[in-house]
Amino acid sequence: RRAALEALDLPLAIRVARRMADPAEVMALEKIRAVEDRALLSGHVALLLGEYDLAQEMFLSSSRPVAALRMQCDVLKWEQALRLAESLDPTEIPSISLQYAEQLQNQGEYQAALERFEQAMAEHFMAAGRTVTVALSPEHLAACRAGAARMHVKLGNTARGIQVAQECGEAVCRDCAATLESMRQYADAAALYERCGALEKAVALYIKLKDVRAAGALIGKVPAPRLQVAYAQMKEKAGAFKEAADAYERGQDFDSVVRLCLEQLGTPQRAFSLVRESRSRNGALEIARYAQGSGDYRTAVEFLLIAKEMEQAAELAQSHDLVDAYVLFLGKEGSPEQYALMGAYYESKNQPEQAADMYDKAGQFPRALKFYLQVGTKALDKAIQVVGTARSEVLTNTLIDYLMGEHDREPKDPNYIFRLYMALGNYRQAARTAVIIARQEQEAGNYKAAHRFLFETYKDLDSQNIPVSRDLDEALCLLHSYLLVKTVVKQGDHEAAARLLVRVAKSISKFPQHIAPILTSTVIECQRAGLKKTAFEYASVLMRPEYRSQVAEAYKKKMEAIVRKPGKLEDSDEPAEPCPYCGTKSPSSLLDCTQCRNRLPYCVATGMRMVASDWTVCPACRFPARHSKFAPLIEAEKACPLCEQEVIPSSVVKVDNPEEYLRKAARREAEPVEPPSPG
Numbered sequence: 001r002r003a004a005l006e007a008l009d010l011p012l013a014i015r016v017a018r019r020m021a022d023p024a025e026v027m028a029l030e031k032i033r034a035v036e037d038r039a040l041l042s043g044h045v046a047l048l049l050g051e052y053d054l055a056q057e058m059f060l061s062s063s064r065p066v067a068a069l070r071m072q073c074d075v076l077k078w079e080q081a082l083r084l085a086e087s088l089d090p091t092e093i094p095s096i097s098l099q100y101a102e103q104l105q106n107q108g109e110y111q112a113a114l115e116r117f118e119q120a121m122a123e124h125f126m127a128a129g130r131t132v133t134v135a136l137s138p139e140h141l142a143a144c145r146a147g148a149a150r151m152h153v154k155l156g157n158t159a160r161g162i163q164v165a166q167e168c169g170e171a172v173c174r175d176c177a178a179t180l181e182s183m184r185q186y187a188d189a190a191a192l193y194e195r196c197g198a199l200e201k202a203v204a205l206y207i208k209l210k211d212v213r214a215a216g217a218l219i220g221k222v223p224a225p226r227l228q229v230a231y232a233q234m235k236e237k238a239g240a241f242k243e244a245a246d247a248y249e250r251g252q253d254f255d256s257v258v259r260l261c262l263e264q265l266g267t268p269q270r271a272f273s274l275v276r277e278s279r280s281r282n283g284a285l286e287i288a289r290y291a292q293g294s295g296d297y298r299t300a301v302e303f304l305l306i307a308k309e310m311e312q313a314a315e316l317a318q319s320h321d322l323v324d325a326y327v328l329f330l331g332k333e334g335s336p337e338q339y340a341l342m343g344a345y346y347e348s349k350n351q352p353e354q355a356a357d358m359y360d361k362a363g364q365f366p367r368a369l370k371f372y373l374q375v376g377t378k379a380l381d382k383a384i385q386v387v388g389t390a391r392s393e394v395l396t397n398t399l400i401d402y403l404m405g406e407h408d409r410e411p412k413d414p415n416y417i418f419r420l421y422m423a424l425g426n427y428r429q430a431a432r433t434a435v436i437i438a439r440q441e442q443e444a445g446n447y448k449a450a451h452r453f454l455f456e457t458y459k460d461l462d463s464q465n466i467p468v469s470r471d472l473d474e475a476l477c478l479l480h481s482y483l484l485v486k487t488v489v490k491q492g493d494h495e496a497a498a499r500l501l502v503r504v505a506k507s508i509s510k511f512p513q514h515i516a517p518i519l520t521s522t523v524i525e526c527q528r529a530g531l532k533k534t535a536f537e538y539a540s541v542l543m544r545p546e547y548r549s550q551v552a553e554a555y556k557k558k559m560e561a562i563v564r565k566p567g568k569l570e571d572s573d574e575p576a577e578p579c580p581y582c583g584t585k586s587p588s589s590l591l592d593c594t595q596c597r598n599r600l601p602y603c604v605a606t607g608m609r610m611v612a613s614d615w616t617v618c619p620a621c622r623f624p625a626r627h628s629k630f631a632p633l634i635e636a637e638k639a640c641p642l643c644e645q646e647v648i649p650s651s652v653v654k655v656d657n658p659e660e661y662l663r664k665a666a667r668r669e670a671e672p673v674e675p676p677s678p679g
Contacts, residue, residue: 146171400420
């Protein structure tokens with residue numbers, strides 16, 4: 001190989017390099033293969049053989065002497081490169097000087113490096129006896145200034161270094177500041193860090209220097225907890241306890257804040273609030289000791305619980321009659337054993353409701369129920385919750401016996417039975433009970449109360465996706481029909497009012513307190529609507545001995561006239577509407593389809609059957625209504641007649657396809673599934 005190169009036989013040298021599997025040399029030889037100048041070719045070959053002096057001699061004698069300059073730069077021979085540049089290409093001197101300066105900097109020769117950086121910044125200089133002018137790029141000048149700034153700092157020319165660094169920008173300032181820090185010139189380093197925006201570094205050094213004023217000016221801009229704590233420690237040593245506490249809090253050293261608030265600042269409430277939020281155990285113990293020392297045992301109990309010192313808190317609470325406070329602060333974080341202990345305490349103090357509350361939380365449901373029943377009606381809702389949670393057949397039967405009066409021969413309000421069934425998930429029985437309760441209210445003449453109770457029960461079942469029984473649905477429909485009459489009459493729709501009253505009159509036995517008034521209204525509205533035959537029938541009922549005396553004097557003669565002179569007894573035809581399920585047309589007030597046997601949804605605005613082509617729902621309760629009737633009703637009344645919630649008229653939107661609601665409504669035909677028996 002060497003022989004081939006010395007003979008300048010490049011084809012042979014290339015073949016040898018390939019045989020030796022040296023791709024780098026193959027590529028290098030291929031690049032110079034076409035060189036015709038023998039001296040230039042000899043220089044390249046000498047360079048490949050590592051004979052730099054011979055290579056320089058050959059390059060200088062060739063047609064491209066500047067190749068010698070390039071070679072010296074490539075092999076980092078900067079002094080030789082500068083000498084050659086003076087004669088061959090003086091414009092390269094700044095670039096070579098910059099590279100030379102960076103090498104000197106890395107070698108630790110800072111003074112020589114500074115001189116070369118400054119030389120590299122010169123745009124006018126003498127070379128080979130003549131003046132040379134070079135246009136230096138901004139990047140080149142920036143690199144030179146940055147290097148000069150670093151060298152000034154390294155050489156101890158701090159003021160000059162800082163001045164030049166500030167002209168160069170944040171990165172150079174940060175480098176110089178780091179250099180100053182490594183040289184233990186902390187004051188200058190901190191100032192330079194501050195100028196370049198490295199505030200955390202600056203604050204750390206100011207704290208190290210114990211420069212309270214400078215650190216204080218920046219500490220609010222630095223979120224680092226460790227610096228906040230270090231600053232707080234410095235302020236605490238200086239006796240500035242308020243500022244120290246604020247800094248400790250910013251640094252999340254809550255225990256130190258508590259210590260200062262209690263021992264130095266006299267602001268225990270701040271410590272209390274902080275520990276209630278942070279739940280610091282050490283802080284809580286500190287407050288508990290402070291509170292006991294000042295005789296504030298209630299606060300001591302609270303913070304002993306926060307510190308998880310449960311036994312100590314319980315002993316302190318019992319010894320100072322603060323068990324109620326203990327229970328309040330314990331909340332839901334106690335163990336069954338702790339709740340049972342409190343239950344036993346209340347039991348010993350003959351406080352059955354409080355004892356029951358604790359036994360309930362402890363999971364001792366039989367004892368909880370026992371004491372709730374001792375309390376009586378006042379605690380029945382809690383007793384129902386216990387039984388609903390326990391799902392024990394024994395406890396369920398115990399409570400039912402109590403509600404039925406087995407204990408004191410005084411049956412309790414049926415509402416409690418309803419709530420019990422709901423708590424147990426026995427929705428079939430709950431619905432049946434709801435109907436019974438509503439019927440009792442209805443028979444007493446409390447129609448709105450019965451209506452509200454049935455509606456709320458309906459919504460409770462529906463919200464849990466539980467099918468509503470037909471009995472409950474029909475009971476709600478009947479009451480709503482009666483209560484809707486006034487609204488319909490107000491709108492001037494006497495036929496709809498008559499149809500609703502006829503529906504009510506057919507079940508008049510369910511309205512025993514107002515039979516005569518309801519039948520009287522039925523007769524009057526039927527007369528107005530042209531339902532002569534129906535009016536005659538109910539007028540005849542009113543003239544029976546048992547009701548005649550109950551008819552208001554203002555209407556008695558009218559009723560008698562209708563019965564005595566009935567005239568032509570005919571009813572006008574009722575409009576027929578298609579069933580939304582099968583399309584079969586039937587009278588509008590009929591809510592059972594004669595064809596498909598489905599129970600049909602009714603309009604809350606009119607009480608009539610729903611029509612698929614005129615469908616909307618109340619935005620509040622989601623019950624259906626005829627859009628053509630509901631929209632003007634809301635414009636006039638501003639509230640849904642069923643749920644009595646305020647409705648914005650613009651929220652009433654027509655439903656194009658009510659299939660989803662119809663499928664849901666059809667489920668009411670099915671009875672709810674009974675859950676498994678408890679226990």
